[in-house]
Amino acid sequence: MTRATCACCTSPPTASTARRRSACGHPAGVCRRRRTGTRMERWRRFRLKADAAGSKSTTMDFFEDYPRLESAQQERFQRVVTRLLAGEVLTPGSPLEPDPDWRFAERFRELIDSYLRIGGWGFDLDSTLRLGRAVHETGAQRVRFSKLESLVLCMLRLHYHETMRLAAEEDRCDITVGLLRERLVHAGKPIAQLSARALGHAVRRLARHSIVRIARGFDADDDEVIEVTPLVEKVLPDDRIQEIAGRIKAYVSARTPVAEQETEAESDPDTLADEPQRDPSS
Missing domain, CATH: 1.10.10 (Arc Repressor Mutant, subunit A)
Incomplete structure (x- = not known):
């Protein structure tokens, strides 16, 4: 015997069917429109059915x-x-x-x-x-670093790789600001572009994202210590060490003669953080 149905069961939920469901002749608990419940209840029933089918509902x-x-x-x-x-x-x-x-x-x-x-x-x-x-899941928290910040990050990653290869698990990777500036100059970065203000802003930006740890009141003096955290390995994995070394050379070789002489723009935190670096060839 085929059970009769009404518009409440066969039609999409509209204003008209919503009005007709009160006059539905089905017994209680039979009409589909009567047992849908609230949206949250429908959602929970859907997730429970997914669990029964083998899908884990976190x-x-x-x-x-x-x-x-x-x-x-x-x-x-x-x-x-x-x-x-x-x-x-x-x-x-x-x-x-x-x-x-x-x-x-x-x-x-x-x-x-x-x-x-x-x-x-x-x-x-x-x-x-x-x-x-x-x-x-979609990388919405990704951060865009300036050229100087990226250069400092790559240099700290190389230092971390060199320091932690033979270190014990409980050891930490430290570097002074003076040594970091010396390594950047050795790589070809003009020392005029590595003022305490510019370098301090770049390091503080990395510390904001837990890549390094610095003391409160950090001023980028030569004797101040920067601790490089293990997170740097997640940001720049070991298999990209050669790529990082090549990127440092690219960053340094991309400078212009005018940029070597002008230090004001490089030392301005707002310029470093907000304005994109221009390609010298353009």
Whole structure:
């Protein structure tokens, strides 16, 4: 026996069918329009069906697992996610001052990842480099560096590669501002373009993205220390070392005679950060 249907069941949801559903002759729980529920309920039913078909629902994992955390763990979760979305990079910390957020992130990495994926992000935790960060699925958080900032980044990457090849895991990679300036000059960068103001702005920009660590009140004096973090390996992997060396030569050889004499534009942070570098051949 074929069950009768009405416009509520066969037509798309429109204003007219919405009015007719109150006069539907189907028993309660039969009419499709009567049992659709709210949009959130339909979405949850859809995700549950996807789970039954073998598709893992990370969103539902978060809604199910987060309420099971203790109150202190929920507060720690909020702190960790806030740091990640603010652009910070989680690390274990020093042996004397370990970071409790790192231990929490290691234990609940899947829960953190499931939450971040709701907004199109993901949690990248590298156990080898010992760092964790939030990464957008479409690369929306990518940063564009100026020519001087890129040159400093490449030089610090080469220094990190040379220093950490034979270093122990707990060792850190440090370089003084004076040594960094000396290496840049040795590579061919005019010293007139490496004033404390220009170099300090470039290093602070890298520190803003956790690539280096510097002391508060950093002024780029020769004796000040810059710590290069393991994140630099994620930004510029080992298999690109030769490319990095070639890029340094390209950056240095691309300068013009006028640019060698004029230092004001190079030392202006606004110019470095906002204006694109021009091709000398244009």
